[in-house]
Structure formats: structure tokens, C-alpha cells
Amino acid sequence: METKSVVKVGSRKSQLALIQTNSIINNLKKLNPHLTFEIISMQTTGDKVLDAALSKIGEKNLFTRELEVALEKNEVDFVVHSLKDLPTLLPEGLLIGCVYKRDSPFDAVVMHPSNAGKKLEDLPSGSVIGTSSLRRAAQLARKFPNFQFENIRGNLNTRFRKLDEDNKYSAIILAEAGLHRMGWQDRISQVLDKDTCMYAVSQGAMAVECRSNDPFTLGLLSQIHDPETVIQCVAERAFLKKLEGGCSVPVSAYTEVKDGKLSLTGGVFSIDGTRGRIECVCKDLPKSFEEKEKLNISPNGPRQFAGIVGNEKVSIETLEVAQKVGEEIAELMLKSEAKDILANAKAETAAAIIAEKQRKEAEKKKNEAEKIQTNGHNAHLVTANGH
Numbered sequence: 001m002e003t004k005s006v007v008k009v010g011s012r013k014s015q016l017a018l019i020q021t022n023s024i025i026n027n028l029k030k031l032n033p034h035l036t037f038e039i040i041s042m043q044t045t046g047d048k049v050l051d052a053a054l055s056k057i058g059e060k061n062l063f064t065r066e067l068e069v070a071l072e073k074n075e076v077d078f079v080v081h082s083l084k085d086l087p088t089l090l091p092e093g094l095l096i097g098c099v100y101k102r103d104s105p106f107d108a109v110v111m112h113p114s115n116a117g118k119k120l121e122d123l124p125s126g127s128v129i130g131t132s133s134l135r136r137a138a139q140l141a142r143k144f145p146n147f148q149f150e151n152i153r154g155n156l157n158t159r160f161r162k163l164d165e166d167n168k169y170s171a172i173i174l175a176e177a178g179l180h181r182m183g184w185q186d187r188i189s190q191v192l193d194k195d196t197c198m199y200a201v202s203q204g205a206m207a208v209e210c211r212s213n214d215p216f217t218l219g220l221l222s223q224i225h226d227p228e229t230v231i232q233c234v235a236e237r238a239f240l241k242k243l244e245g246g247c248s249v250p251v252s253a254y255t256e257v258k259d260g261k262l263s264l265t266g267g268v269f270s271i272d273g274t275r276g277r278i279e280c281v282c283k284d285l286p287k288s289f290e291e292k293e294k295l296n297i298s299p300n301g302p303r304q305f306a307g308i309v310g311n312e313k314v315s316i317e318t319l320e321v322a323q324k325v326g327e328e329i330a331e332l333m334l335k336s337e338a339k340d341i342l343a344n345a346k347a348e349t350a351a352a353i354i355a356e357k358q359r360k361e362a363e364k365k366k367n368e369a370e371k372i373q374t375n376g377h378n379a380h381l382v383t384a385n386g387h
């Protein structure tokens with residue numbers, strides 16, 4: 001097996017991405033003081049497209065593609081992600097080599113400074129809540145039908161600026177984990193419990209993606225694989241995978257590992273929140289879920305569960321149960337009215353993607369026309385066509 005002294009790590013350029021990358025590197029450094037880690041940062045499509053909701057952009061691997069290309073080209077050895085941004089199907093040859101111990105998976109409310117100290121229930125009817133997550137808007141609309149939900153995009157720094165300066169939003173909803181990592185926990189007014197807003201699949205967990213044929217990196221990452229988080233995230237991702245969810249439909253989860261059992265609650269909602277279906281499945285986990293399992297690397301790499309490897313810390317048998325729990329919830333959903341809710345949500349999102357593309361094209365044409373006009377050429381033609 002090849003060994004290295006310098007490990008190259010890919011990261012998005014946003015502050016949150018770099019904080020996450022550095023936190024994984026610091027953990028690995030403690031365990032492997034002889035290694036040097038070098039960060040190679042880059043922008044992804046998700047960082048560049050800032051004016052549309054994620055669900056309206058219509059691609060699954062917005063935040064990951066450019067980094068995955070760098071992995072495939074051997075330009076980097078691993079990439080740190082928020083697991084919730086990683087599609088359930090990874091490119092051939094790549095996998096999730098570890099999932100780090102999960103932080104809070106819940107969503108949190110950040111109030112406009114004029115509402116400091118308030119809770120959502122204290123806000124007047126008609127208040128504008130900023131979120132571009134269909135899942136958050138759908139679930140909150142059930143509990144707060146008199147609020148208006150509006151898109152807010154950009155990295156976390158941009159969103160805070162928009163909240164504080166635009167005076168448009170009464171509050172915004174963000175993942176508690178991201179707020180803590182950025183050091184902004186003081187701005188959290190309220191953490192939403194599972195009865196108000198179940199979280200996104202894998203929210204709050206960081207994952208590290210690497211090449212399946214790189215045993216050196218896989219071995220390194222296995223040191224920080226967290227068994228309980230892995231069990232939860234395999235179940236949640238298996239659920240999403242079977243539903244063919246992604247961020248185009250409001251799908252949510254709530255998972256518990258307790259007394260040797262794994263229980264997963266899955267939720268599927270219509271975009272306006274008026275319809276929803278919640279299912280729960282609970283199964284016993286094998287006796288000792290940390291029993292030793294050899295890193296059994298075949299030519300295709302180790303066995304994966306919704307893209308995540310099993311390793312010596314969490315047995316294949318355990319991950320099989322976790323995967324089954326997720327798949328069974330999806331099967332229950334697909335036998336219920338959730339199937340129709342999902343199909344409608346997908347169609348609505350697809351229509352929104354087309355509308356978004358048309359809006360962009362129209363905007364582009366308008367800009368071009370204005371350019372021509374200011375240049376003084378064909379002014380009459382532009383006026384006749386465009387205005």
C-alpha cells in the first residue's frame with residue numbers, strides 16, 4: 001500500500017466549508033502527527049449560482065461536482081462535505097470514507113435584530129420567513145399558515161447580511177450545526193423540535209469523500225468514522241435514495257439509536273405543506289454494533305451503503321439493518337398517498353426549474369437589449385421587440 005507524508009484536501013471556498021475542512025484535518029493531525037495536510041480550495045456551481053433556490057437549479061451535485069473531478073484526477077486525496085449536500089448516488093469510483101460525529105441535526109431560527117428574543121409563535125401574521133429549503137417551508141407552513149416563506153440564498157455570511165440589512169425578513173431558518181461552526185450560536189432564538197420541523201437527511205453530519213481504490217486514505221479516514229452517526233446517516237440516505245428525493249422535494253427525517261434499537265421517522269410533504277405523510281420503522285441492531293470487521297477491500301473498493309463505507313468500527317451486518325430501516329420507510333411511503341404527494345412535488349419543482357430558466361433567459365435578453373440601446377444601435381428595433 002502506498003503511504004504518503006503530504007495529504008491533499010479539497011474544499012469549497014466558503015467560510016463554513018473551510019471551517020469544516022480544518023476541523024476534520026485537525027482531528028486527523030492529532031492522530032497522525034507525522035502527516036502534513038494541504039488544502040486546495042475551489043468554487044463550485046452552488047457557490048456561483050446565488051440567485052436561485054437550490055431546488056430550482058435542478059442539479060443534484062451542485063456543491064460537489066468540481067471537487068469530485070479533482071478527486072478523480074488525483075489532484076486531491078479527500079474532500080470534506082456537509083453530508084446533506086452529497087447526493088445519495090456518488091460517481092463511480094468515489095465513496096464516503098468516513099462520517100464524523102454528528103452535531104445538532106436540528107434547524108434553528110435566527111431573528112431580525114428588531115425581533116431579538118422572540119420565538120416564531122410571537123411573530124405577527126404575514127411575517128416573511130427566509131428559507132430556500134422546501135422542506136423547512138412546507139413543514140413550517142403547517143404550523144404557521146399565516147407566514148410568508150421567501151427564498152434567501154447565498155452563503156451563510158450573505159444570508160446574515162440580507163437578514164440584518166434588507167429589513168425584509170422577520171427571521172431566517174438555518175441548520176443549528178452550521179451556526180455553531182461559524183461561531184454564531186448567540187444569534188439562535190429557537191431550535192425547532194421534531195414536531196415542528198424534522199431535519200434534512202444527514203443534516204449536521206460532516207462526511208469525507210475519497211477514491212474507493214485509495215486504501216491509504218480510507219485507512220486514515222476510518223480512524224474518525226463515528227459508528228452511531230454512520231448508522232443514522234445510512235438509514236436516512238437509504239430512505240432518500242429509495243424515494244429518489246434530493247433537494248427537489250420536501251423530505252425530512254428524525255433518527256434515534258437507543259437501547260440497541262434504531263428508529264427512523266420519515267416525512268414527505270407537499271410544497272405548500274397542506275398534505276403530508278409520516279412513517280416510522282424501528283429495528284433491533286446486532287448485539288455489538290462496533291464488533292470488529294476487517295476492511296475487506298475488493299478491486300471495486302469496500303462495500304458501500306448509500307455511498308458510505310462499512311469499516312472496522314461498524315459492522316456490515318449493522319449497516320445492512322440500517323439500510324433496511326431506511327428502505328422500509330420508503331416502501332411504506334410509496335404504498336401510501338405519499339407517492340402522489342411526491343409526484344406532485346417533483347412536477348411542481350420541475351415546472352419551477354423551467355420557469356426559472358425562462359426568467360433567466362428573459363433577463364439576459366433584456367440586458368442585451370439595454371446594452372444595444374445604450375450603444376445607440378437599432379434602438380427602434382429593440383423597443384419594438386423587447387419593451
Ligand code: DPM
Nearest residue numbers: 082084132133135174175177178200203204205247
Ligand atoms: C441542502 C439544503 C440546504 C443546504 C436543503 C434543506 C438548506 C437550504 C438553503 C441540501 N443544503 O436543508 O432542506 O437554505 O439553501 C447547507 C447548510 C449546511 C449544510 C446550511 C443550512 C450546514 C450544516 C450541516 C445548505 N448544507 O442548512 O443552514 O447540515 O452540516
